[in-house]
Amino acid sequence: MMAVVPQSFEHLENLPGVGHKTAGVVMAQSFGVPAFPIDTHIHRLAARWGLSNDTTVERTERDLKAIFPKNLWNKLHLQIIFFGREYCPARGHDLTQCSICSWSTTKKRIALEKKR
Numbered sequence: 001m002m003a004v005v006p007q008s009f010e011h012l013e014n015l016p017g018v019g020h021k022t023a024g025v026v027m028a029q030s031f032g033v034p035a036f037p038i039d040t041h042i043h044r045l046a047a048r049w050g051l052s053n054d055t056t057v058e059r060t061e062r063d064l065k066a067i068f069p070k071n072l073w074n075k076l077h078l079q080i081i082f083f084g085r086e087y088c089p090a091r092g093h094d095l096t097q098c099s100i101c102s103w104s105t106t107k108k109r110i111a112l113e114k115k116r
């Protein structure tokens with residue numbers, strides 16, 4: 001028996017264990033439908049870079065979709081994850097040495113990070 005993967009957000013999210021982020025990843029990567037799935041990396045980086053206020057993943061998704069053109073969402077989703085893993089990790093990160101953080105982060109945030 002061959003399983004058929006639903007091709008809509010609604011049908012995917014109705015499957016057991018499939019939430020909004022997973023549905024977004026499937027729609028973007030399998031079917032090319034514009035989506036901006038927000039995982040912990042993107043949520044953290046969007047806040048760190050001043051692109052969202054870091055309150056909820058729903059807010060981060062809405063903010064990023066408003067900032068970036070729809071035709072770039074799928075590519076940016078992957079680029080942000082890969083950049084974050086390689087150059088902008090959650091722990092032990094020097095905001096002044098990161099090519100994005102060094103110009104996007106406030107002096108106040110840099111001072112707070114140094115205290116941690």
